[in-house]
Amino acid sequence: MKPYLLDLHPDQYPLSGYRRNQLLEWVFKRGVGSFGEMDNLPKALRDDLERDYRLSAFSKVETFPSSDGSTKYLYTLLDGRQMEAVLMPYADRTTICVSTMVGCPAGCSFCATGKLGFGRNLSAGEVIEQILYAARDQGIAPGAIRNLVFMGMGEPLLNYDNTLTAARIMLHEDGLGMSQRRVTLSTVGLPKQIVKLAGEDVTVKLAISLHAPDEETRKTIIPTAHAHTIHGILEAAREYQRRSKRRVTFEYAMLSGVNDALWQAELLADLLKGLISHVNLIPMNAWAGADFTSSSESRIQAFYDILEARGIPVSVRRSRGRDAGAACGQLALKRPDGRSSEISAA
Ligand code: SF4
Known part of the structure; x- marks a missing residue:
């Protein structure tokens, strides 16, 4: 198969001088989907590029618009596997949530992606094309998508090299x-x-899916907690903060009767003392087959109040794209059999 141009770092792009700049501009600034559209490149050059590279890794894309303006994209890759992204326009910005894997090996029990198991890692280009395609579909320049979260399918740090590229x-x-x-x-x-x-x-911003402040609870919902203690994760977070000078976000899915006791809010506040952090409380979105339900609004508020009173910056992340099955870290996957299951992200 021909090399996939989007896997290349800009420094590795073919051509030289202004022709290379033109090519980069077509790909990243204008976001075109074919070499044929690059009409300030000579026809012979476009033919050479067409012969030597491919510009897409998708064989099919389905879109699922939501009434709140979000759009979920279900991308079918050349090997037939599927993964997805969600584009979320806000008044002052547009954010995209991208996947780094097909499925996920981490197996978190509240997450439908985890239940799907691991398919494969995405290449760097397969991550980048999620953005370029969504921009094209929306009729906007790729540069108009200014915020990005690696919160779709997969654990980005288990696909370390491709995620970093x-x-x-x-x-x-x-x-x-x-x-x-x-x-x-x-x-x-x-x-x-x-x-x-x-x-x-x-030095991108780091968000850690903590979801429980005590080992016992965390082990019941996150299999990797058996290998990595909360203490070890917080030490690493401190190191990341020391070097990056960035605030670390802790994500906390509110699961009724599992991790939403008030003593757990107190313990969470104890753990985060001295760390410049922010806690995102995430009401759980139900998906078919889920073993958990979301904490009640009143319990989420009580949890929030404790953290706030203890001086921990905290917010409740509200869902986007619920009717497209694409809300706050949860993405919907339309299965080939026509049924819909949902996928919760890291
Ligand atoms: S929550 Fe994230 S890390 Fe856990 S299984 Fe789902 S995608 Fe993987």
Whole structure:
């Protein structure tokens, strides 16, 4: 198969001089989907590019618009596997949530992606194309999508190299030109990889899916908690903060009767003392086959009040795209059999 152009870092792009700049501009600034559209390149050059590279890794794309303006994209890859992204326009910004894997090996029990198991890692280009396609579909320049979260299918730090390459392409001025402050990587909490990331030239924002402040509860919902203690994760978070100078976000899915006791809010506040952090409380969205239900509004409020009173910055993340099955870290997957299941992200 021909090399996939989007897998390349801008520094590796073919051509030289102004022709290379033109090619980069067509790909990342104008976001065209074919070499044929690059009409300021000579026809012979476009034919050469067509012969030597492919510009897409998708064989089919389905879109699921939501009444709140969000759109879920279900991408079918050349090997027939599927993954997805969600584009969420807000009044002052447009955010995209991208996947880094087909499925996920982490197996969190409240997450439908985890229940699907692991398909495969996505390449860097397969991550980048999620953004380029969504921009094209919306009739906007890729640069208009200024916020990105790695919160779709998969654990980004288990696809470390490809995720990092994708981040570098996003941040490069000849690539998507995004700001590091507007890119958030969400992880289930893998201390070794977090510390490694802290040493990279890429200092994106870090979000850690903590979901419980005590080992016993965390182990019941997150299998990787058996290998990585909360203490180890927080040490890694401190190291990331020390080197990146960035606030670390902790994500907390509110699961009724599991992790929403008031003593757990107190314990969470104890744990985060001294760390510049922010807690995102996420009401759980029900999906077919889920073993959990969301905490009640009053319990979420009580949990919130404790954290706030203890001086921990906290917010409740409200759902977007619920009717498209694409709300706040939960994405819907339309199965080939026509049924709909939902996928919760890291
Ligand atoms: S919550 Fe995230 S890390 Fe856990 S199984 Fe789902 S996608 Fe994977």
